[in-house]
Amino acid sequence: xxxxxxxxxxxxxxxxFTLFAKNDVAVKETTINAxxxxxxxxxxxxxxxxxxxxxxKSGALSTKNGILGGGTFTIDMTSITCDDIxxxxxxxxxxxxxxxxxxxxxxxxxxAIVKITKVLKINNKANAYNLTADLTIKGITxxxxxxxxxxxxxxxxxxxxxxxxxxxLWDIKYKSANFFEGLGDKAIKNEIELKVNIVSN
Numbered sequence: 001x002x003x004x005x006x007x008x009x010x011x012x013x014x015x016x017f018t019l020f021a022k023n024d025v026a027v028k029e030t031t032i033n034a035x036x037x038x039x040x041x042x043x044x045x046x047x048x049x050x051x052x053x054x055x056x057k058s059g060a061l062s063t064k065n066g067i068l069g070g071g072t073f074t075i076d077m078t079s080i081t082c083d084d085i086x087x088x089x090x091x092x093x094x095x096x097x098x099x100x101x102x103x104x105x106x107x108x109x110x111x112a113i114v115k116i117t118k119v120l121k122i123n124n125k126a127n128a129y130n131l132t133a134d135l136t137i138k139g140i141t142x143x144x145x146x147x148x149x150x151x152x153x154x155x156x157x158x159x160x161x162x163x164x165x166x167x168x169l170w171d172i173k174y175k176s177a178n179f180f181e182g183l184g185d186k187a188i189k190n191e192i193e194l195k196v197n198i199v200s201n
Contacts, residue, residue, distance in 0.1 A: 030157060032059035032073055036199040039075065043192050046185040050094065055079035057111060061157055061200055068119050068129060068150040068159070073198065075112040077104050077137075102174040105138055112137045127151040131161070137170040157200040166190045 039054040059073025080098055085091040099106040118132035132145045148161035168190050173179045175188040 040195040052082040159198040
């Protein structure tokens with residue numbers, strides 16, 4: 001009886017260990033390919049808008065059995081560009097203003113950080129997720145939630161997301177109608193749109 005109990009216990013213990021080992025191996029972390037990843041931004045006024053790009057500096061994604069589990073990436077705020085203004089002097093002036101304390105204060109805060117805190121797979125939709133993340137800009141952290149897609153192509157993972165944030169939550173209040181009166185059509189909308197493309201190594 002004791003021998004039989006020992007045998008059953010050994011089998012159960014071995015099965016549990018094997019299952020744990022498989023699960024442990026399935027959790028992987030892969031670095032983000034900064035050169036292949038990108039962020040496009042759009043900021044709007046009442047009657048016009050500007051757009052440009054930001055570079056991703058570094059980051060990593062965690063996956064389990066090919067499914068997104070989390071991740072963190074750093075945005076290089078010093079890389080901000082404006083793509084729609086062709087006049088070189090005007091372009092330089094706008095980018096300089098975006099770098100200033102009116103907007104992102106890049107001299108003191110050269111990076112922004114996105115840390116995924118919650119991943120919810122959307123049922124019946126292939127590769128679709130709802131993600132929650134902590135977004136830190138100018139040293140201020142707020143939680144954001146947004147839809148995203150995430151898929152595996154061979155050994156490479158690619159994620160895409162369209163994110164809209166309220167800039168005033170990160171103390172970017174320049175020409176916001178919420179804080180300044182009489183701006184008329186010179187008001188700048190609070191919403192900044194971000195189109196994020198993440199590609200792993």
